[in-house]
Amino acid sequence: MTELTHEDHYEEDPSTGEMELEDRASLRRVAGLSTELADVTEVEYRQLRLERVVLVGVWAEGTAEQNDASLAELARLAETAGSEVLEGLVQRRVQPDPATYIGSGKVRELRDVVIATGADTVICDGELSPGQLRQLEEKVKVKVIDRTALILDIFAQHASSKEGKAQVELAQLQYLIPRLRGWGASLSRQGGGRAGGANGGVGLRGPGETKLETDRRRINKRVSKLRREIAAMDTIRETKRGRRVANEVPSVAIVGYTNAGKSSLLNALTGAGVLVEDALFATLDPTTRRAQTADGRTFTLTDTVGFVRHLPHQLVDAFRSTLEEAADADLLVHVVDGADPAPEEQVNAVREVLAEITRSRKDPLPPELLVINKADAADQVTLARLRHQLAGSVLVSARTGAGIPELAEVLADRLPRPEMVVEALVPYTRGELVARAHKDGEVLEEEHVEDGTRLLVRVHPDLAAALRRFETNSTPR
Structure with missing residues (x-):
């Protein structure tokens, strides 16, 4: 993402974005901590500590350039998470291996690369099944994660608001539930029968609930709590949105691929001073700012979370309430990175996510304005x-x-305009109506005469009703 030079404008008073950027940089991961798995069967819970990684992908479709771009993007994601990329491997296959994602020969080559480079983590460019993760870890003897887990980890690092943290935690838990695995010594087996019953037999009757079941029950309980909390936050968001709608304030949502320059564009249009960083997923918490057109009409600009190819469905589900902010806007400003090697693919990826968000909605997406940035x-x-x-x-x-x-x-031309044209002579004692006309409407003509202020304004129906007792003429737009 291109970065605005905050130092040139905020030398004495650093912006909120600058301070957030400094805080984020001060929390970089500590290098030199080994994460090699001594026992890969006991890895139900592991906080991702990425340091030295090897990337691996499967070329099953698309061109060589597209696959190279996908692996390059995975490298940027890994670097954003705080890791050092050492090597990248790609295997040409009709489809990923159902057991180990890559073929057995490539697994041996991957293990040799891990040993030679001293890597402690392997990142796969795709979403792996629990079985693929387990078997690949057993063979390469280091931690293995997939693209989805990597993106979730980046979101967990960057989320700062209460809502953002809750949404990320919900997505992580939804990802984790089907991947609770392992039959190590700490996990008791259960045969499914009572101690004195006929089912099961000798050696198959366990003490009751297994550790795996206990973990799953605790996670499901936490997921339910997070859903309730996010629903409550969504109610607050709906209230604020409803207030803007009631005040007839047009809304503009800035959407686009991650690192396309959405936050930079918001700063350039409003001087908001939000965080700008040349990194993927620098913005997770939506920022809404007020702005004005040249003719004085007020509208809101909302900076939303960036999209990416194969955005994890857990994130789309968890961030649905936040992403629907874009679907409810009056205008979508779709920012495209003009300096990217394949900007057309970015456009398609963003539109696919937007279509997924609005699939269950009756209302269509708002009009789209494409902005080619950089x-x-x-x-x-x-x-x-x-x-x-x-x-x-x-x-x-x-x-x-x-x-x-x-x-x-x-933007001013694309924004919805007030619906009624009203001509009124407003007494000087009702100056608040003149102020509202300037704030919420479009003043076409204004003249101060002896009896008051003569206005020709384009306003919404609620303000037209307030001006009705003073109007001399009124027509629909």
Whole structure:
């Protein structure tokens, strides 16, 4: 993500985003701690401590360039999580191996690479089944995680608000439940019969609930509690959203691929000073700021969490209430990274996630405005291709400010306008109505005369009703 130079504007008063960035950097993981598994059967709970990792992927579909881009993105995700990428392996297969994700020969090669590089973690570019995780760990003798677990770990590091932390924890637990595994010494077996019953037989009657069942029950209980907490937070969010709707304040949601420059764009449009970092998933907690068009109309801009290819369905489910903020907006500003090698694929990935969020909704998605960001760093041939393929898009650079005034004009044109045109003579004793007309409506003409303020305004029905007793003419838009 391109970064605004906060030091140039906030030398004496650092922004909230800068302080959050400093705090995040101060909490980097400690290097040199070994995470090699002494007993890979007792790994139901492990906090991911990523240090030195080897990446492995399966090329089952798509072109070589697409698979290289996917592994490069996995490397960036690993670096964002605080790890050092040592090596990357790709195997060409029709489909992943059902037992170990990669074939047996590639597993032996992977083990040799792990030993040679001194890696302590293997990250697979896909979502592995519990059996694949277990068998691959047994063969390579180090911790193995998949793309989903890696993204969840990044979200856990970056979440700061109470709602964000609850959503991430819920997603992690939903991912963990089917992967509770192991029959180590600490897990008692259970035959399923009473001590004196006929079922089971000698050696198969356990003492009762197994540790695995106890863990699953505790996690399910925690999941239920988190769902209730998130539902309560969603009620608060709905209340705030309802207040904006009641006040007829148009809303704009900024969506896009992770690290496309959404937070930078929000800062450039509003001067919000939110966290800007050249890292994936730097923004997890939505930020809403008020802004005004050139003609004085107020609207809100919301910076949302970034999307990524194969975004874990647990995250989509946990963040559904947050992501629906975008689906309920009046306008979607879809930010595209013009400097990315495959921006068209980013656009498709974002639209797929949005479609998944709104699949159960009756209302369609709001209108979309495509904004091609990082124009200063993009190849001119790529920009020309994008402008041809993405008709009606706006070209900007949030870092340099190029194209921002033009974007503000397009936003003003795309925002919904008040519905009624009212001409009224407002007495000077009712100055609050004039103030509301400037704040919530669009003032077309204004003249101060002897008896009051003569207004020709475009307003919403509620304000039109308040002005009705003073109006001289009123027509629908």
